[in-house]
Amino acid sequence: MQRYKITMAYDGTNFAGFQRQPNQRTIQGTLENAVNKMSKFDDFITIHGSGRTDAGVHALAQVAHFDFPHDIPAQGMMRGLNAILPLEIEIIDCEIVDANFHSRFSTHGKRYLYRVSRGRFTNPFKRNYTGHYKYALDIERIKQAMPDVEGTHDYSSFVASGSQTDDHVRTIYEATVREDQANDEVIFEFYGNGFLYNQVRIMVGTLLQIGNGSRPIHDFLRLYEVKDRAEARETAPASGLYLKEVVYPKED
Amino acid sequence: MQRYKITMAYDGTNFAGFQRQPNQRTIQGTLENAVNKMSKFDDFITIHGSGRTDAGVHALAQVAHFDFPHDIPAQGMMRGLNAILPLEIEIIDCEIVDANFHSRFSTHGKRYLYRVSRGRFTNPFKRNYTGHYKYALDIERIKQAMPDVEGTHDYSSFVASGSQTDDHVRTIYEATVREDQANDEVIFEFYGNGFLYNQVRIMVGTLLQIGNGSRPIHDFLRLYEVKDRAEARETAPASGLYLKEVVYPKED
Incomplete structure (x- = not known):
């Protein structure tokens, strides 16, 4: 074997x-x-x-x-x-x-990417490959919120029902947002030690509402406290989400 | 009405x-x-x-x-x-x-784009949106061939069986090729007064063989003479082809 x-x-x-x-x-x-x-x-x-x-x-x-x-x-x-x-x-x-390697238990972290396409029209070529947000977005507001996403938090407000764990504490090492002007997209990246069921999609849904002005910039801090999924309502669609990298510890 | x-x-x-x-x-x-x-x-x-x-x-x-x-x-x-x-x-x-406008009969010309993705792997996200060519390509050879594609020619060697017309003379006003380095693609554009059944896909198939070195650079000139579909063998896949523009005469 x-x-x-x-x-x-x-x-x-x-x-x-x-x-x-x-x-x-x-x-x-x-x-x-x-x-x-x-x-x-x-x-x-x-x-x-x-x-x-x-x-x-x-x-x-x-x-x-x-x-x-x-x-x-x-x-x-x-x-x-x-x-x-x-x-x-x-x-x-x-x-x-080596027979000690395990794709799941040996992971150090995972990196996810989320693509949001903007604009009035839904682009037929992007419908399966991005989420779409047609409302106004102030990227500066989202940039101000991103540091709140990083760190070790109880993400209970950001886990969908159906999660198979009660431990909702995870660490996000890095969370970034950038605009891809050429393609009229907003691109999020999240690098963390593990993610809960639908966590990235719920976080993106919340960040888009912050960008739209319908939530305060630092609403993540409140959501960590309330630990209530009903407070973070929007789940961005699956089509925009990409597992970008699975990181394993470097061998000695 | x-x-x-x-x-x-x-x-x-x-x-x-x-x-x-x-x-x-x-x-x-x-x-x-x-x-x-x-x-x-x-x-x-x-x-x-x-x-x-x-x-x-x-x-x-x-x-x-x-x-x-x-x-x-x-x-x-x-x-x-x-x-x-x-x-x-x-x-x-x-x-x-105006009731005189007709989407088909009023056209001045059409512009098609063809995307070829390169590289050893077929990219899962491009399989429906590009043709794929994994063999070596010398773009300079294709560039030298492109002027032969332009002009008024009998394109009988480039029409698939099933064409509903016997008149195979068409005019291509402009034919270009460029490399999209960021996406590892080769992109063709053809602007002409009309195209025969599968004509663009057969021309691209032939141009890729020229780029690969398996056909002489000026093989189009020979193919115009022989008027034999069997001589232009390859038809590039439908997935790479885009109708980019339908041009109508400017109104006075």
């Missing part, structure tokens, strides 16, 4: 999320089909992802691992999987790793 | 082309559903496009016209249609025009 770590980009539009579900087209299920097709082995090979992504959420560099019964070079594994996988999933890196 | 000229962008990925067909999801059929829903009129209103686009081909500014029984301002018509249409089609301009 050899453990493979794969890094992949995927267009989540036509998947019911990462996690395998019966009678649904999922990222995990599609990867497992491909890996098991390659192994021709009796025992089912399970793919372990760094974490789930929801239906419609994309990845620029999701990470997963699996144990494979045959000795195939990493480059050959990557080529073989890419030949079998649909074009919506592309393996962009593959390495053979 | 009033005649409306509409300009629209659409993502052609999930349409069986522009032209209405029974039991198929088409641009024309979807537009006609929307317009007839708005009219609540007994007589069926037909949409007249500037021309067809194939399954999977996109438009940045396709033009169509139709006659409508009620007197609705152009802005109201645009808003109403956009509220009914799926997000894949967006009306970006609407004007009330």
Whole structure:
């Protein structure tokens, strides 16, 4: 047995999320089909992802691992999987790793990107790849709010029902916003040690309301106190969210 | 009755082309559903496009016209249609025009854009929005070939079977190629008085072979002479093609 770590980009539009579900087209299920097709082995090979992504959420560099019964070079594994996988999933890196490596438990942090397209019209080419916000936005207000997003906080106001954990304390190392003038987009990035269910999308929904002026600039500070999901109402759509990077500790 | 000229962008990925067909999801059929829903009129209103686009081909500014029984301002018509249409089609301009205007017969020319993504991997986010070419390309060779594409020629070598005309002489006013380094793409544009069935896609297929070195730089000149579709073998995929502009003569 050899453990493979794969890094992949995927267009989540036509998947019911990462996690395998019966009678649904999922990222995990599609990867497992491909890996098991390659192994021709009796025992089912399970793919372990760094974490789930929801239906419609994309990845620029999701990470997963699996144990494979045959000795195939990493480059050959990557080529073989890419030949079998649909074009919506592309393996962009593959390495053979130590059996101690675990795509989920070894993570140091994750980086998410959120794209918001602006303007009066919904652009037909962006409907699956951005959120859309047609109201006025003052980016300076959002920039002033971003430092409040960083740090260690109880994010109970920012977790959707359906979360499988009661511990809502997480640390966001870095939270930034920038304008992409050429594409008329606003782009958020969040780098943290872990994120709750729908947390990034709820934070973006709140930040857009701050930018629109319908919330005070420092409303995050109040939301940390009240710990009430009903207070952070808007959830930005899945289509704008990208898992950009899964970070593992550097080896010694 | 009033005649409306509409300009629209659409993502052609999930349409069986522009032209209405029974039991198929088409641009024309979807537009006609929307317009007839708005009219609540007994007589069926037909949409007249500037021309067809194939399954999977996109438009940045396709033009169509139709006659409508009620007197609705152009802005109201645009808003109403956009509220009914799926997000894949967006009306970006609407004007009330003279009854002599015809979206197809009044055209002066059309401009098409073709996007080729390069690189070893197929990018999951570009699979429906570009063609992909993973082999070596010498853009300088393509640049030297582009002047051969311009002018008035018999394009019989560049027309797919299924064309509904025997007259294969057309004029291309302008043909350009440029590299988009940031996105690792090669972008072609063709402006001409009319294009044959699959003509742009066959020309791009041939130009990529010239860039790859598997055809001589001035092979277009030979292809104009031989008038043989079998000689221009490759047809670039529909996903990279965009109808960028439909040009009408300026009014006096």
